[in-house]
Amino acid sequence: MAVPLNLGEFEQLILLAILRLGDNAYGVTIRAELADRAGRTVAPGALYTALERLETKSLITSRMSDPTPQRGGRAKRHVTVTATGVEALTRALHAYERLLDGLNLVRGAHA
Amino acid sequence: MRDNAVERLFSLFTSSDRAVAIAGDLAEEREQRGSIWFWLHVVRVTFALWRSAATEAPLRVVALGLAGLAFLSAPAFGGVAAVFLVPRWTDSPGGWIALPFFWWSGALWTGASLVALSPRRGMAACAMLAVAGEALLIGLAGPAVWRDPGNGDFVLFCTTGLIAAVPLLTGAAVARRRLLACAVLPREQHR
Numbered sequence: 001m002a003v004p005l006n007l008g009e010f011e012q013l014i015l016l017a018i019l020r021l022g023d024n025a026y027g028v029t030i031r032a033e034l035a036d037r038a039g040r041t042v043a044p045g046a047l048y049t050a051l052e053r054l055e056t057k058s059l060i061t062s063r064m065s066d067p068t069p070q071r072g073g074r075a076k077r078h079v080t081v082t083a084t085g086v087e088a089l090t091r092a093l094h095a096y097e098r099l100l101d102g103l104n105l106v107r108g109a110h111a
Numbered sequence: 112m113r114d115n116a117v118e119r120l121f122s123l124f125t126s127s128d129r130a131v132a133i134a135g136d137l138a139e140e141r142e143q144r145g146s147i148w149f150w151l152h153v154v155r156v157t158f159a160l161w162r163s164a165a166t167e168a169p170l171r172v173v174a175l176g177l178a179g180l181a182f183l184s185a186p187a188f189g190g191v192a193a194v195f196l197v198p199r200w201t202d203s204p205g206g207w208i209a210l211p212f213f214w215w216s217g218a219l220w221t222g223a224s225l226v227a228l229s230p231r232r233g234m235a236a237c238a239m240l241a242v243a244g245e246a247l248l249i250g251l252a253g254p255a256v257w258r259d260p261g262n263g264d265f266v267l268f269c270t271t272g273l274i275a276a277v278p279l280l281t282g283a284a285v286a287r288r289r290l291l292a293c294a295v296l297p298r299e300q301h302r
Contacts, residue, residue: 044137048125072135074132
């Protein structure tokens with residue numbers, strides 16, 4: 001049986017952003033989504049190396065789109081979360097849920 | 112016509128299609144954020160890709176760096192021998208022409224050889240070797256040159272050594288470009 005993959009916080013945020021963006025997930029939109037929803041300003045270099053790492057772990061797949069003029073005739077690299085990625089993300093979020101159970105951190109007081 | 116320089120730079124450390132996509136993303140944001148942001152992030156992304164290529168398999172990169180040192184040792188000795196050990200050439204212009212010839216051609220060959228040995232990590236290893244070599248040379252020889260700038264032989268040795276990083280990286284870059292252009296590698300090995 002394969003050893004379950006553990007995800008870091010940054011990897012979880014990226015996977016969630018990709019899931020939210022659906023078919024429109026590529027470098028620029030993922031960074032914008034992370035800034036809008038998570039308040040995280042991510043450097044492009046950090047994002048691209050993280051995406052490469054996630055793809056190596058088979059947590060995401062990518063495909064090249066057609067070139068567009070506003071990008072100087074360059075194609076976009078769209079990414080999609082794989083079933084393995086969803087499974088790893090779900091496991092990480094369940095771990096958070098179990099740890100948060102009984103705590104009331106969102107309202108600022110411990111139950 | 113689009114400028115390919117940025118994606119060529121990125122493709123030294125990642126696959127060619129990733130390099131195109133990253134360059135396109137930066138170009139897309141350039142309209143909003145300006146040229147300074149664009150070029151700053153070209154440098155930062157290049158550094159991040161190099162660091163990623165090096166740290167994914169650090170032992171392999173260090174082993175390649177050591178192999179590079181071994182490759183460089185023969186031409187390095189050849190250059191020193193040309194200046195000091197061949198009596199006819201001692202203190203002659205021939206010796207001083209031979210020194211950069213041996214060192215720079217050796218560096219060029221070493222760069223190309225490391226990429227041929229490991230298409231995925233060779234470029235990262237060359238960059239590591241170049242940075243470490245420059246830092247060592249500046250750190251060890253810099254103070255001596257500062258104290259005695261009149262020692263022409265020593266200054267020439269140090270300058271030739273410092274410039275050797277350029278042919279080292281050029282050899283690696285040319286070999287990498289040739290591999291990508293010939294599509295000899297399967298897609299994943301381009302990284």
